[in-house]
Amino acid sequence: MSHPLSFMLCLAGFTALAFAMDRQQHDLIGRSLPASVTRALRIAGACALLLALGVLVAWQGWGLGLVMFSGHTSLTAGIVHVTLIGSARVYARASKH
Amino acid sequence: MISVAGRVRNVGPLLSRIAAALFGGYALAALASVAVLALPMSKPQAVLTGMLASFAIYAGAVIWVFAVRSALRAWTGLLVVAAPLLLAAWSVW
């Protein structure tokens, strides 16, 4: 169960980190979020990623844990990125009509 | 029309840097991999340490060669690092 768990944690982490970025806030919400919310999102995102690392290392040790963590972070960052592109496209199309 | 001398002045430093990166960088990495033998560790471990580190040294040398302001400085930097390595390598060859 550790693979799906850390995958979900990484996904949540990168989503939080993406929403903590100014450009993404403008693309998705149309305005900047308050600094306190941005900071909270950044901390939550970082914590989720660290937790995912913790889960994998506790399960498989440092060697294998780090390898798996690297794979999960790369994949989930890619998924979050593709989702952002997709939603921005839908948003752009909707606002045209 | 650019004169031959002008062309050499333009292309010369670039070619010199390419040579410094390709051959100077490899020579430096090779030298370092031998110099490691002077460290106080068993021979097989020293040999492997030298091999493992050599590619980082090679890459670092290439970056250095293209990062500095002139070809002359690139070569000088390589030689400055090579000198102590050469001494160390000399002692074990």
Add this chain to the structure above:
Amino acid sequence: MKTVQEPRPAGQGIRQSMSDLHTWVGLLLGWVLYAMFLTGTVAYFKDELSQWMRPELAHQTELPDQAVVAQRIADELGTVAPGSPQWSMRLPDGRNNSVYAFWRTATGTPGQRGFGEANFDPATGQKVTARDTLGGDFFYRFHFQFHYMPVIWGRWIAGVAAMFMLVAIVSGVITHKKIFVDFFTFRWGKGQRSWLDAHNAVSVFGLPFHFMITYTGLVTLMALYMPWGEQAAFKTPAERQQLNAELSAFIQPGKPSGQAAPLASVEAMVRQAQERWGRDNVGRVTATHPGDAAARVAVARGEAGRVSMSPQYLEFEGTTGRLLAVHEGVGAAAETRGVLYALHLGRFSDSVTRWLYFLVSLAGTAMVGTGLVMWIVKRRQKLPDPERPHVGFHIVERLNIVTIAGLSVAMTGFLWANRLLPQDLVARANWEIHVFFIVWLLTLAHAVLRPAKKAWVEQLWAATALLALLPILNAVTTQRPLWHSLVEGDWVFAGTDLMCWVLAGLHAALAIRTARHRPKLRSTRKPSREPVTTSATLRKGEA
């Protein structure tokens, strides 16, 4: 050249020269790197692919007992390779349903090659009668030593390419100063800028992997690339042997006694290894001078579950089966090398981690591919006459098509050859490889003869068609069609067939996007405000 010795502000200067370095180092061997990346990516599933390419070998529903198999194959090797001074076998595991063994041929048989090799059926001990093919090992070997050339040449080319890759990665990171600010940035439909964003995304998301895989790739063959320390340190073969013992579980044959004595039970030796490392975690059994009183047997640990290739093995006296030594640890530098080696091969992976390896490695392939395409996109805007580009542009454009689209066609063609070539063809395994290169050459001819965009689209569609039809070809030519393997739970066959369709979808999407694409040319757009010269200035304009 313009940048070489101009005075300029220090920060900007370094970023500019690193950008130039990144561009040219990336381009010069980019095509070789793309081919290495893609075949290497596929090689993470080489064992599964080998099974798919030998459909005559039954789907392995449960793992045979490795100890029993080891004894069976050892007996068989006694008759196949009598008097051999050394043989070695890789035992079957979750990913392999055959036993690969090789042996040194007995001395005193002049005119023969020094080595023999074969795949054996673990259930019967007989040589497998499946079609003659190199299987997934072709992609694996091509990945670091290419083909039609001495392996040493190929390995040197791969080493130079890997070194270029390493420099490209480091200079790319220095160039890309806003690595975290731009993390999730993608500007759609903006031509060159979109390509740059895509290139950054696949590079940055996979950066730890890309760096690791490049460096560890150099480490796998470091003794070839950097032999100087070894040559300086060791003067005698005995000293060199000390080093080898740190790297490999192969025991070297010493002097035979000349006295014949049968080998003790290999099964019992493997049993001891199983007690130590687990029932299915014995990797390799090597024997030296079997049948002689001086025989030695080494039983090595498998690769699953530990991130290290450092040798761990039990050494037995061959005639008595007495445990002579337990080799479980090596020096710190040797262990570091073992870990790096293992990281590159990824053989320790469970199936989820293997898929992660595959996907991130595919991102690495995309990194090289987008970089190559970006070189063209960037320069097309600056062409004086887009209808008649200069010769350098022309060559790069065609090579991109052949490398990116053509390689997909050729690799799939290799799998088609595996199903279509007659079973009794002489040197059949070689012919599969010839087909791969013939198809690749055809894509080259096609790319040269057709207009660039048409060549892209047509080759991508060709790859799509070949991939999409492959499961159907498999259903027609073997007893193991997709519906059958799904019902049987045969995930090696079902997975390969389904993956063909996924990849066909990917190629179709690329073909459609390329066909729709209208390149922005200078004549059709307003003169840009910022000079579009390098990615560094481009990003500066964006800030």
